[in-house]
Amino acid sequence: MEKWLRSESVSKLADALLPVFAALAALAVGALMLLVLGANPFEAFGALLDGAFGSANSLADTVVKATPLLLIGLGICISFRGNVINIGGEGQMIIGALLATALGLAFPDWPGIVMIPLAMLAGFVGGAFWGGIPGALKAYFNVNEILSTIMMNAIAVQLMNFLLSGPMIDPVQAAKASQIPQTARLSTSFDLPRLIPTRLHLGAGIAVLLAILVYILLWRTTIGYRIRAVGQNRFASRYAGIDVKRQIVLALLLSGAFAGLAGAIQVFGINHRMITDGSATGFTGNAGFNGIVAALFGQLNPIGTIPAAFFFGALLVGANKLQRVMQVPSALITTINGLVVVFVVSSEKWRKTREQKRLTDMMAEIDGDPPPNPEKAVKEVGS
Amino acid sequence: MSDSQLLPTGQKKINHLEMIEISKFFPGVIANNRVNFDVKAGEVHALLGENGAGKSTLMKVLYGLYPPEEGAIKLDGEQVVIGSPVDSIGLGIGMIHQHFMLVESLTVAENVALGLASTRGPLTDLDIVSQRIQELSEIYGLQVDPKALIWQLSVGQQQRVEIIKALYRGAALLILDEPTAVLTPQEVDEFFLTMRKMMDDGHALIFISHKLHEVLDISHRISVLRDGHMIGTIPVEGATKEKLAEMMVGREIGLKKERVSNEKSEKKLILKNISAQSDRGTPALKGIDLEVYSGEILGVAGVSGNGQKELAEVITGLRNVTSGQVVLEDEDVTGLSPKELINRSLSYIPEERMRDGMIKEFTVAENLILREYDQLPFANNGFLNLKNISTHSDEMIKSFNVKTPSQETTVKSLSGGNIQKLVLARELFRKPRTLIAAQPTRGLDIGAMEYVHLRLLEQREEGTATILISEDLDEILALSDRIAVIFEGEIMGIIDREEATTERLGLMMAGVVE
Numbered sequence: 001m002e003k004w005l006r007s008e009s010v011s012k013l014a015d016a017l018l019p020v021f022a023a024l025a026a027l028a029v030g031a032l033m034l035l036v037l038g039a040n041p042f043e044a045f046g047a048l049l050d051g052a053f054g055s056a057n058s059l060a061d062t063v064v065k066a067t068p069l070l071l072i073g074l075g076i077c078i079s080f081r082g083n084v085i086n087i088g089g090e091g092q093m094i095i096g097a098l099l100a101t102a103l104g105l106a107f108p109d110w111p112g113i114v115m116i117p118l119a120m121l122a123g124f125v126g127g128a129f130w131g132g133i134p135g136a137l138k139a140y141f142n143v144n145e146i147l148s149t150i151m152m153n154a155i156a157v158q159l160m161n162f163l164l165s166g167p168m169i170d171p172v173q174a175a176k177a178s179q180i181p182q183t184a185r186l187s188t189s190f191d192l193p194r195l196i197p198t199r200l201h202l203g204a205g206i207a208v209l210l211a212i213l214v215y216i217l218l219w220r221t222t223i224g225y226r227i228r229a230v231g232q233n234r235f236a237s238r239y240a241g242i243d244v245k246r247q248i249v250l251a252l253l254l255s256g257a258f259a260g261l262a263g264a265i266q267v268f269g270i271n272h273r274m275i276t277d278g279s280a281t282g283f284t285g286n287a288g289f290n291g292i293v294a295a296l297f298g299q300l301n302p303i304g305t306i307p308a309a310f311f312f313g314a315l316l317v318g319a320n321k322l323q324r325v326m327q328v329p330s331a332l333i334t335t336i337n338g339l340v341v342v343f344v345v346s347s348e349k350w351r352k353t354r355e356q357k358r359l360t361d362m363m364a365e366i367d368g369d370p371p372p373n374p375e376k377a378v379k380e381v382g383s
Numbered sequence: 384m385s386d387s388q389l390l391p392t393g394q395k396k397i398n399h400l401e402m403i404e405i406s407k408f409f410p411g412v413i414a415n416n417r418v419n420f421d422v423k424a425g426e427v428h429a430l431l432g433e434n435g436a437g438k439s440t441l442m443k444v445l446y447g448l449y450p451p452e453e454g455a456i457k458l459d460g461e462q463v464v465i466g467s468p469v470d471s472i473g474l475g476i477g478m479i480h481q482h483f484m485l486v487e488s489l490t491v492a493e494n495v496a497l498g499l500a501s502t503r504g505p506l507t508d509l510d511i512v513s514q515r516i517q518e519l520s521e522i523y524g525l526q527v528d529p530k531a532l533i534w535q536l537s538v539g540q541q542q543r544v545e546i547i548k549a550l551y552r553g554a555a556l557l558i559l560d561e562p563t564a565v566l567t568p569q570e571v572d573e574f575f576l577t578m579r580k581m582m583d584d585g586h587a588l589i590f591i592s593h594k595l596h597e598v599l600d601i602s603h604r605i606s607v608l609r610d611g612h613m614i615g616t617i618p619v620e621g622a623t624k625e626k627l628a629e630m631m632v633g634r635e636i637g638l639k640k641e642r643v644s645n646e647k648s649e650k651k652l653i654l655k656n657i658s659a660q661s662d663r664g665t666p667a668l669k670g671i672d673l674e675v676y677s678g679e680i681l682g683v684a685g686v687s688g689n690g691q692k693e694l695a696e697v698i699t700g701l702r703n704v705t706s707g708q709v710v711l712e713d714e715d716v717t718g719l720s721p722k723e724l725i726n727r728s729l730s731y732i733p734e735e736r737m738r739d740g741m742i743k744e745f746t747v748a749e750n751l752i753l754r755e756y757d758q759l760p761f762a763n764n765g766f767l768n769l770k771n772i773s774t775h776s777d778e779m780i781k782s783f784n785v786k787t788p789s790q791e792t793t794v795k796s797l798s799g800g801n802i803q804k805l806v807l808a809r810e811l812f813r814k815p816r817t818l819i820a821a822q823p824t825r826g827l828d829i830g831a832m833e834y835v836h837l838r839l840l841e842q843r844e845e846g847t848a849t850i851l852i853s854e855d856l857d858e859i860l861a862l863s864d865r866i867a868v869i870f871e872g873e874i875m876g877i878i879d880r881e882e883a884t885t886e887r888l889g890l891m892m893a894g895v896v897e
């Protein structure tokens with residue numbers, strides 16, 4: 001009996017730590033690559049750690065990098081719990097940022113205390129709008145949300161490029177021949193307050209607070225109950241009197257809203273203007289995708305996503321330092337980052353499969369309802 | 384019994400299989416506690432026990448789905464290790480699950496061939512498979528067309544496919560976990576013929592059922608599990624229902640409630656000329672007219688698949704009508720949403736509990752509020768009231784005697800009968816004014832079944848209008864005031880219970896118009 005108790009909790013713990021092991025394994029592969037390139041992996045990871053945590057400034061940078069990951073991750077927690085796959089974080093972040101920036105540029109004389117909350121709200125609304133569209137398409141026209149959110153990303157980038165080089169362009173740039181596609185700097189009174197004399201700004205605090213709120217939303221409110229119910233079983237949800245389509249829209253809408261907020265915070269906390277290099281990454285730094293990984297790393301639990309986002313923030317900031325110190329090609333950093341993503345996502349998938357298998361075995365009998373068929377489940381949600 | 388060491392299928396017999404001191408634990412539950420069990424060639428060994436006693440778990444250990452915490456399995460005297468179904472199939476052990484694991488869109492032959500690759504090489508010739516299916520079905524009277532698509536088959540026929548599949552894989556020992564729960568009485572008779580034939584040929588059969596008369600009819604030996612312990616194994620000679628029930632429950636049961644005659648009062652639910660389509664878009668209900676009075680149980684008898692599910696879904700707002708009208712408490716409710724009907728005190732016990740009635744990844748407590756999660760006292764202003772939810776769950780778990788480690792346990796890890804009890808608890812506890820109950824006691828042990836009957840009769844006395852959809856004529860006859868028989872989407876007739884006999888109902892169920 002005791003032995004069993006132990007093995008049971010050990011396996012639970014193993015499940016929880018799985019992503020951590022996956023990340024370590026990815027770093028080990030990264031170390032091998034460093035070796036091949038002739039760099040000392042110990043020194044390299046030393047540099048990475050130093051870059052991420054070595055000083056107050058680097059620690060602050062880590063947190064700053066983690067902030068959008070956390071916000072987007074929170075949205076992912078909501079949508080994935082509702083069995084809606086939101087790949088559109090990049091686009092939603094851009095649209096949120098554009099709306100917030102436009103507001104800030106339109107009313108430069110408003111006091112910060114009024115503008116900052118309004119701008120955050122604008123980001124939230126912009127992202128919600130951009131996420132709500134694929135949500136409605138999925139719910140009412142059965143359009144696959146993975147495809148539509150990706151397409152919405154492309155549209156958002158084009159929209160950003162167009163606005164920043166035309167309607168929203170910095171008047172200074174417009175007068176110059178170079179015409180760098182960027183907006184004017186937002187009024188300094190709109191800068192998000194710094195928490196300590198580093199680059200650390202209020203956004204991080206907002207994100208952590210929201211993590212707690214999202215946790216409450218998912219597990220303590222009827223809205224969360226509905227979203228999770230629809231995510232798990234459409235039929236029983238209908239039986240419960242839940243409007244399934246509405247929850248699908250809501251899940252994507254909320255998910256987009258958090259990404260939009262991340263965009264607004266990125267502008268008002270860090271960049272203070274929008275500038276584009278033509279790509280989405282130029283603005284988002286891939287947060288729209290890395291946020292998904294952070295949420296999976298945090299096992300789709302908003303509270304778990306806090307350390308997960310911090311971990312990825314550290315990886316991103318540390319990798320910069322590593323690159324500078326070790327003089328390795330920047331592609332290597334991207335590769336290590338990608339490795340972590342692949343390893344973490346696969347380990348999550350593996351954990352799911354194991355769980356699924358356990359479930360299937362069990363369902364083989366549970367007086368005998370047929371085993372859940374994951375492929376079918378995905379299809380059913382779409383229909 | 385033939386003395387040859389081979390079965391007619393060509394498979395070697397399993398003369399004696401023993402499970403010795405098997406223990407299996409789950410978080411918070413000892414599902415099997417040092418259980419001994421054995422089965423011999425040519426016998427049917429029945430396994431009885433209340434819901435959650437550990438029957439399925441023991442069988443899943445034997446089939447290799449669960450590794451036991453301790454204990455050994457001996458096959459013809461030699462210890463064997465069964466790590467997975469691949470091992471057990473290799474040893475000649477087959478298992479028939481209550482609901483079938485067949486792929487609906489494939490043919491019988493394709494289903495039988497499915498998954499064989501691992502044992503028989505990558506290429507399977509479907510003609511050879513079909514031929515073998517024919518052979519097997521001739522030996523055991525399991526008539527099926529190898530080319531038929533699964534979804535075209537009745538439940539009884541699908542079960543035959545499952546048996547053929549197991550025999551095809553060389554099963555000499557068959558585990559039958561509640562195989563009769565989904566069968567009509569006629570199908571049960573046919574099924575028993577097959578079982579007898581297999582047993583005469585020297586197959587070893589393990590049979591799980593909650594229906595004691597079936598167990599007494601077909602078994603040689605009967606074992607009873609209670610709370611994970613093996614209470615005893617007795618020969619069928621001298622066994623009685625009372626004795627078995629006492630072994631199962633540990634006390635005499637006898638909650639049989641006398642039906643009191645009840646004045647019917649006002650019409651509660653009226654269906655006027657209802658037509659509706661099935662999921663496949665074919666007409667499933669063709670002009671149904673029904674009336675249910677408050678304080679009445681209207682039985683709907685019929686072989687499953689004749690429109691019962693659609694009927695229930697039309698009333699509960701889960702399916703649109705193509706024509707007709709549903710009137711509930713003098714109000715036209717046609718086309719109202721499930722939510723609006725829940726709010727009109729309509730309860731529904733769906734037949735497919737795991738698909739429609741429960742969210743298996745949710746906890747027991749979460750599932751118990753599924754129908755009223757957003758209403759007082761469970762929620763207020765959009766916030767769940769965890770304390771009230773928890774008190775409520777405890778109360779329901781207790782009053783329906785649900786076996787669960789805690790209310791935080793996910794439903795997927797409860798036994799089949801206990802999941803059914805949760806559905807019943809949720810739908811009955813709120814004392815609905817109107818109740819649609821589809822196969823409410825399927826999979827329940829006798830004690831639980833009697834309890835549910837008691838509750839349904841109590842509700843009736845309090846004025847609830849109930850539609851009881853069941854394939855179990857005993858249940859229909861025991862509870863209903865009037866009985867409607869449904870066949871191919873039409874009501875063949877409605878008769879008073881005093882005039883109903885099994886024979887008469889049986890004929891009507893087969894479509895014979897009176």
Ligand SMILES: Nc1ncnc2c1ncn2[C@@H]1O[C@H](COP(=O)(O)OP(=O)(O)OP(=O)(O)O)[C@@H](O)[C@H]1O
Pocket residue numbers: 362367409410412413414432433434435436437438439440441786787788795796797798799800801826828
């Ligand atoms: N996979 C599992 N995880 C956790 N607990 C389980 C699991 N499977 C079964 N149990 C528990 O083990 C006990 C025995 O369950 P089992 O399914 O063997 O009962 P049973 O005798 O088949 O009942 P029923 O007649 O209702 O089908 C139950 O208390 C159940 O909750």
Ligand SMILES: [Mg+2]
Pocket residue numbers: 365366367438439440798799800
């Ligand atoms: Mg069982």
